[in-house]
Amino acid sequence: MIRVVLPGQLRELAHVGKEIELDVKGEVTRRSVLDALEVAYPVLKGTIRDTRTQQRRAFVRFFACEADYTHTSADEPLPAAVATGEEPFFIVGAMAGG
Amino acid sequence: MGGVRVLVGTRKGAFVLCSDGKRKDWSVAGPYFPGWEIYHLKASPVDPDRIYASQSSGWFGQLIQRSDDGGASWQPVGNEFAYKGVPGTHQFYDGSPHPWEFARVWHLEPSLDDPDTVLAGVEDAALFRSCDGGKTWEELAGLREHSSGSSWQPGAGGMCLHTIVLDPSNPQRIFVAISAAGVFRSDDDGETWRPVNKGLRSGAIPDEDAEVGHCVHHLARHPSHPEVLFMQKHWDVMRTDDAGESWTEVSGDLPTDFGFAIDVHAHEPETVYVVPIKSDSEHFPLDGKLRVYRSRTGGNEWEPLTRGLPEANCYVNVLRDAMAVDSLDECGVYFGTTGGQVYVSPDAGDSWAPIVRDLPSVLSVEVQTLP
Numbered sequence: 001m002i003r004v005v006l007p008g009q010l011r012e013l014a015h016v017g018k019e020i021e022l023d024v025k026g027e028v029t030r031r032s033v034l035d036a037l038e039v040a041y042p043v044l045k046g047t048i049r050d051t052r053t054q055q056r057r058a059f060v061r062f063f064a065c066e067a068d069y070t071h072t073s074a075d076e077p078l079p080a081a082v083a084t085g086e087e088p089f090f091i092v093g094a095m096a097g098g
Numbered sequence: 099m100g101g102v103r104v105l106v107g108t109r110k111g112a113f114v115l116c117s118d119g120k121r122k123d124w125s126v127a128g129p130y131f132p133g134w135e136i137y138h139l140k141a142s143p144v145d146p147d148r149i150y151a152s153q154s155s156g157w158f159g160q161l162i163q164r165s166d167d168g169g170a171s172w173q174p175v176g177n178e179f180a181y182k183g184v185p186g187t188h189q190f191y192d193g194s195p196h197p198w199e200f201a202r203v204w205h206l207e208p209s210l211d212d213p214d215t216v217l218a219g220v221e222d223a224a225l226f227r228s229c230d231g232g233k234t235w236e237e238l239a240g241l242r243e244h245s246s247g248s249s250w251q252p253g254a255g256g257m258c259l260h261t262i263v264l265d266p267s268n269p270q271r272i273f274v275a276i277s278a279a280g281v282f283r284s285d286d287d288g289e290t291w292r293p294v295n296k297g298l299r300s301g302a303i304p305d306e307d308a309e310v311g312h313c314v315h316h317l318a319r320h321p322s323h324p325e326v327l328f329m330q331k332h333w334d335v336m337r338t339d340d341a342g343e344s345w346t347e348v349s350g351d352l353p354t355d356f357g358f359a360i361d362v363h364a365h366e367p368e369t370v371y372v373v374p375i376k377s378d379s380e381h382f383p384l385d386g387k388l389r390v391y392r393s394r395t396g397g398n399e400w401e402p403l404t405r406g407l408p409e410a411n412c413y414v415n416v417l418r419d420a421m422a423v424d425s426l427d428e429c430g431v432y433f434g435t436t437g438g439q440v441y442v443s444p445d446a447g448d449s450w451a452p453i454v455r456d457l458p459s460v461l462s463v464e465v466q467t468l469p
Contacts, residue, residue, distance in 0.1 A: 007158075009155060013158075043161075052180065096156070
């Protein structure tokens with residue numbers, strides 16, 4: 001299972017705790033994790049990436065294993081530690097005030 | 099004696115304030131959607147338990163929430179607001195062409211006769227309609243595709259369609275107001291539109307009485323006089339007696355005619371309320387005194403309403419959608435401030451009291467009069 005940590009506002013929207021677990025089929029990439037997340041929690045569609053263009057919302061960041069995966073390809077494999085569930089995949093609201 | 103339910107949208111969540119007909123003792127529920135900007139909430143006039151809310155965030159985008167139990171519980175419905183076709187460009191602040199980009203829903207206007215039908219005014223300016231309780235949204239593209247659309251430009255708050263006025267006597271007629279384009283009217287249920295801004299004069303545009311380009315801040319009307327609308331423009335308070343065909347200034351003896359909010363008494367169609375704000379650069383009341391002004395003559399002659407309002411050191415703003423009236427026998431008037439206060443006057447403006455003092459900055463106030 002893939003572990004995903006959501007920002008507070010999205011946790012509240014999806015009625016989940018800080019960390020959720022997802023069953024991701026196939027290669028574990030940012031796209032496959034987000035696809036699985038939106039299937040499991042349809043209310044999150046459109047909150048992390050645009051529903052039509054699939055582009056990341058400007059103030060959303062993706063971190064894992066102390067590295068920034070925000071600007072990597074959506075189809076690039078995530079670290080093995082994320083794929084095995086050893087480390088979580090973090091979806092983060094950018095530090096932009098507020 | 100009925101009661102009232104006040105729906106308050108703030109920069110960091112929504113609140114629901116309830117009282118009986120005396121409007122003295124209040125319950126406060128919320129925050130709902132904490133941390134999110136709630137630009138507007140509004141209930142269906144035919145099903146008071148049906149409330150729509152616009153929930154948005156600079157981080158996570160736009161959602162529409164719906165309650166079917168008077169605000170006790172909420173469910174997210176649709177969040178797809180796609181412009182029809184290739185949207186083209188409007189003017190940016192610097193006058194250059196800028197692609198139409200959806201930012202947020204500013205205003206929700208439920209149908210006067212169907213709780214599942216609701217209009218949404220959005221930034222960048224366009225009008226959407228849902229006929230399934232907010233699940234899906236379709237643009238009424240005739241507005242954005244008006245021949246003047248490419249010349250519209252944003253006001254300081256963005257290029258927003260912030261006001262929607264329905265006509266209880268004519269279901270085909272809709273008014274909208276856009277900053278900074280002006281007022282548009284449709285007489286065919288939103289299919290086609292034309293600007294209705296004759297009489298408006300704005301010093302900040304090249305042709306001060308141009309057909310389009312005015313920064314209209316808000317419109318209000320009394321349901322029994324649908325041809326009469328009152329307008330708070332960037333500067334100037336205006337009225338029309340012919341559904342927007344011509345406007346005349348009724349600022350009269352106001353100490354300043356800049357402002358955002360305007361509303362009309364529930365039972366007196368010629369009694370109008372505004373909150374004068376010092377200027378477009380100083381968004382606070384004159385001399386630190388928060389005063390509502392009331393005209394009982396449809397404009398021109400205004401009286402300051404001060405009892406219960408701060409008379410010193412008050413530097414808040416009252417935004418365009420943050421004033422409302424109830425329809426109890428003695429009309430109640432409400433407004434919220436950027437300082438987080440929501441005030442009520444249970445006697446048509448003669449006296450005021452804070453319902454709450456310390457909410458997040460208030461974006462909108464709507465009132466339901468309950469049986």
